[in-house]
Amino acid sequence: MSFDIDVSVRRGESLIAARFATGPGATVLFGPSGVGKTSILQMVAGLLRPESGHVRVDGETLFDGAARIDVPPEQRRIGYVFQEPRLFPHMRVGANLRYGMRQAGGDRDGVVAMLGIGHLLDRWPRTLSGGEARRVAIGRALLSGPRVLLLDEPLSSLDRGRRGEILDALVAVRDTTGIPILMVTHDPDEAERIATAIVRL
Structure with a gap:
């Protein structure tokens, strides 16, 4: 099982909580x-x-409030x-x-080909379009050797054509790497395209 999440925290007057368990593929937090x-x-x-609950990824406990387990972010391989x-x-x-490969190694050529960013390698970030920059950011995250990939609104502020390009790239990541994905979106079309499981909030 890829994700076993049961967490809650209070921020101001709001209680934020979620409980879900999902398998391999892409889990979308939708709302x-x-x-x-x-x-x-x-x-x-x-x-x-x-404030309470647990976070387990592929059977490993990264946080458990009752057991006082709290693995530091840099050791979670996320x-x-x-x-x-x-x-x-x-x-x-x-x-x-x-930079993403410094500690993890990784198949740079494979990731570059999968995301279609080979022609960008000599470019400066300031010269990239929004879609190009997102694909590079996804590539850097993949090359860090993660056990799981977290995506926070990766298609926000992109036009429809660019969103389609990034969605294609994310589907390739989901289907090719086998790395579980947890993605946030409020767009139903994005959720339906990428998700193998949808958690509605």
Whole structure:
């Protein structure tokens, strides 16, 4: 089982909670803006500490409030792609990808081919379109050797054509790598296209 999540946290006056267990493939957290989808993603990544519950990925416990287990984020082997690509502006695309490989190795040529970014390797991040930058960010996350890939609204602010390109890339990642995906979106078309399981919030 890829994900076994039961978490809750209070932020201001709101209680954010989710409980789900899903298998391999892509699990989509689906719901309107402001419902807490990103907070749930952050709890899985270890960037936000739940007040109770547990986080288990592929049978390994990353957080358990009752057992006082809380694996640090850097030890969770999670690839996280934020809403903004967050590429290093002082590094060309190729160097950004190599940075992801520093500790994990990885098949750079395979990832580059799968995402169609070979022609971008000598480019500076500031020269990339939104869709190109997202594909590079996904590639860097994949090359870090993650056990799971977390995607926070990876298609936000992109036009329809660019969204289609990124969705194609994500389907390839899902079907080719076998790495479980946990993705946040509020777009029903995106959810239906990529998801093998949908968690409605």
